[in-house]
Amino acid sequence: MSRSDEERRRLDALYGPALPAGGNGIQPHEMSVSPRSRQKLDQRSAVGLADYLAQLLDLSLSNLFPEIFHLLWIVDEDGDLWFSVQEVIDGSAATIGILPKAVQARPLNLQKLGHPTLIGDQRKLGRIGGELVFDPNDPEGSGRSFCLTNASGRYGLRPGQRMEHLQAVAGKFAENGLHFWLDFQTPRH
Incomplete structure (x- = not known):
């Protein structure tokens, strides 16, 4: 077994296999x-992400902004974790901003940049993806205000995803000083 095979198997065990987007493709x-x-x-x-999340919590305004906007994340084929806000573009591919997570209706000329756009490789193979959302209601009472989920219809909710994969992602964040509570959603079959 070559080193690359060993590394692939290690990443498969940690985060799940690198597969094309499921769901709606x-x-x-x-x-x-x-x-x-x-x-x-x-x-x-x-450090920048931690500062950003801390600023959201420190706003003297309501927590409306962190409640309605969220971050996308994905682990790519190489085991690298990528994140961004879910941006929206117009027909010319110009970024026009972000829309709240709950907004289902949007003008026809606006398109969301979803999880596949976080992967640089044209094959768009991802191991697991999800969202980082503001939710101070951790049922375990950890006191953490942000929740890491596997809520990606194309990479996080496909068959074969396990809580252990999400825990490994949480570990990757924790290695960098970021700690979240977890909400594993049952994969679709």
Whole structure:
């Protein structure tokens, strides 16, 4: 067994196999556009993410902003974790901002940049994906205000995803000083 086979098996066990997008597949615009906020999780970006999340909690306004906007994350074929806000583009691929998570209706010329846009490789193979959302109601009472989920219809809810995969992702965040409570959603069959 070559080293690359060993590494692939290790990553498969940690995060699940690297597979194409499930669910509704990849939309044409998701092949050529990446979110402006896309970042690879590393020590530097983790500091920025921690500062961003802390600012959301420190707002003297209501927690409306963190409640309705969320971050997408995905682990790619190489085991790297990428994250961004879910941006929206217009027909010319210009970023026009972000829409609240709960907004289902949007003008026809606006398109969401979903999980596949976080993966740089054109094959768009991902191991697991989900969301980081504001939710201070941890049923375990950890006191943490942000929840890490596997809520990605194309990468996180496909058959074969396990709580252990989400826990491994949480471990990757924890290695960089970021701690969240977990909400594992049952994969679709």
